Amino acid sequence: MTEQPPILKTWPRLYAAVLGALALEVILFAILTRAFH
């Protein structure tokens, strides 16, 4: 049995946080690109 991660309590939550951060980065990059388009 795999132990739980030390933060966010479950692995699916930690995975969601990493993917959420990626989505946020893409949005910020898109805003930055559009600002000078």
Added chain:
Amino acid sequence: MRAADWVVLVATLAAIVIYGVWKGRRQRRLEQYLLADRQMQWYTVALSVMATQASAITFLSTPGQAYTDGMRFVQFYLGLPIAMVILSVTAVPIYHRLKVFTAYEYLETRFDNRTRTLTAGIFLLQRGLGTAMTLFAPALIVSLVLGWNLHLTTIVIGVLVIIYTASGGTKAVSWTQTHQLLIALTGMAVAMTIAIRSLPDSVGFTEAVKVAGHMGRMNVIDFNFDLSTPYNFWSGLFGGLMVALAYFGTDQSQVQRYLTGETVTQSRLGLMFNGLVKVPMQFFILFVGAMVFVFYQFVAPPLTFNPVQSTKVRTSAHGAEYQALEATHETTFAAKREAALQLVAAIDSGDADSIARKKADLQTLQQRDDQTRKTALALIKKNDARADAADTDYVFLTFIMQNLPTGLVGLLLAAIFCAAMSATASGLNSLASTSVVDVWKRLIRKDLDDHTYVIVSKWMTVFWGVFCIGFGLYANQLGSLIVAVNKVGSIFYGTMLAIFLLAFYAKRVGSTAVFYGALIAEATVLLCAWKTDMAWLWWNVVGCVVGVVAALVIQMFVPARPAATA
């Protein structure tokens, strides 16, 4: 280079080598030597994984890419966080449960020895070439900057890496990498600070970002779908995902890093940290390049950035023509500097019409200068057909050498050397592991004791080090380094990924179907690379899809395999 720079550079490199040798002392068992006894915590795993990928090529070539092409290269990494999640869910628990030494060892459990040998062979070929190029990059720097003999420099750096990698094994590699990555990132932060602080008084950080943006250097995301464009959102997401899955899931240089994790949790956390930090880190490195671009709007850059080639062409029959281009470049720069200052004034005034006009003026001058540079680079190529006409890799180095104060030049060179040494060390370490575990121990001598295998591993590290030094001596013929490394990887990664995906998810598919599916996939990728203008990131997708589909089709015509064991 001044004495203080030498002190910083030599002291840093000596400290790394001594620390590596000391950390890896007294290792007598193969698991100890190749996997650090599987005792590493997540932060060491994370930094080791990141340092393995971030070679000197990353720190040299990436800022140069931002200088010439803007920041769109960051899209290459968009698939990476997704890959980290997929691998944490699938590969990490399997590798840990089976307690494998290499990724290819798992394939024998799942398929047969033939598939294991095929993938190990592909890895040895591809990683051997990749590590050679990783080693070559810092040698290029020193030989270029200090006028050293390129061959001798490659040999010296290679030998330094061989010393601590061969003597200390994975433990030495992982621990030195944590320090090396921190030194490299500190160096980049220092370079960016100097670039911004050296701008005219009227140009602050905000203005610098805006000038970079108006000049097309903040073009981070491109949502247009185009198969022939190397970097856009879609190629980054799908092609980048395939590259990252293949690189982190099937390439022993990375698998070995997270196999050292004490538990599944430690390995997973290491990968999650990489998934969280990698894209911002690449953005930061590209941003440094964008700031160097802004810096060179106000301080005259050389016409071309390879000093050896520019000196050569100046003293050749094309010298007069080249010097005329230099005069044009100087005139254009003076006008460009004035236009850039006017753009900054317009930005500060907030007048949109004025900004648009000044931006158009500056862009026109930039295009004129780009054309002059293009002509000059063509002249260099005309003068010496063997010359590397692309000077992207020299941009950041030129900035460091010409603009950083004494002491910091040494620090930046140490940072670049550290990055090169860390990636090379991982490469040699994994090449030795695969050579011993998948080839020597499996196919040549199965009956040796553990300590003898450790000794064989050390000699294998030395062998691959010598191979990489030898091949690295000829790497300067391969064009832009970072693209060359990724291109070589992309020829093989799709096929490798197809094999592992079938192993993980297609339990009905047997070894014969996988083996021939892989051969078909590799032939298709080579055909795409040779006969089409498809951007190289898509080769990964082609290799993976063709490999999986071909194996599934072949499986329909061969007898069903017994139930899977893993």
